[in-house]
Amino acid sequence: MLVAVAKEGNMVCSHFGHCEEFALYDTDSGQYRFIDNPGHVPGFLPGFLKQHGVQVVIAGGMGGRAQELFAEKGIQTIVGVSGTIGDVLEKFKKGELVSTGEVCSRHEHAGGCHE
Numbered sequence: 001m002l003v004a005v006a007k008e009g010n011m012v013c014s015h016f017g018h019c020e021e022f023a024l025y026d027t028d029s030g031q032y033r034f035i036d037n038p039g040h041v042p043g044f045l046p047g048f049l050k051q052h053g054v055q056v057v058i059a060g061g062m063g064g065r066a067q068e069l070f071a072e073k074g075i076q077t078i079v080g081v082s083g084t085i086g087d088v089l090e091k092f093k094k095g096e097l098v099s100t101g102e103v104c105s106r107h108e109h110a111g112g113c114h115e
Contacts, residue, residue, distance in 0.1 A: 001027040003092065004049050005085050006037075006059040012081050012088055016059035016066065017045060023085050024052065027093065046070045058088060064103045079103075 003026075005012060006019035013019035017040040024033050038048060046069040049057060056076045070077045080100025081088055091097040 001055050002053045003027060003056045003058060003089070004052070004054040005088065006057070007085055010084050010086070012058065012060055012083055012085065014060035014082070016057070016062040016079070019059070022049070024054065025089055042066075043069060046073050046075065050075060056092075058092065058097070062103070067103065 002024055005023040005025065006016045007013055007023050008020055017037075019037050021034050021036045024035060025031075035052065038044070042063075042065070046066065050073045054075060056078065057070060058078045058081050060079070060082055062077060062079045067077050067079070078092070078097055078099040081097065088097065
């Protein structure tokens with residue numbers, strides 16, 4: 001399974017669309033690779049990540065429409081997540097990572113979701 005984590009430095013990004021890059025983690029091999037975020041264009045990232053083979057996306061916050069588009073593409077979203085990439089993926093592997101369903105409703109901020 002290929003898991004994409006929206007990241008800023010070594011932390012889960014608080015807003016999926018504004019992350020600096022995605023950490024792609026292959027649960028079978030335990031290998032990571034990183035891809036730059038091509039930009040926050042509404043509706044683009046679900047297809048972009050699907051083309052890379054992603055099956056699960058982990059982020060702090062994400063807009064409701066993005067969550068719907070991921071669902072339409074058969075990609076699971078886990079949102080409301082914070083912490084280091086390593087800690088979050090350990091919880092995911094153990095089945096302990098739970099989505100809060102957090103929905104970002106404003107997009108004029110680039111630093112994080114607070115609504």
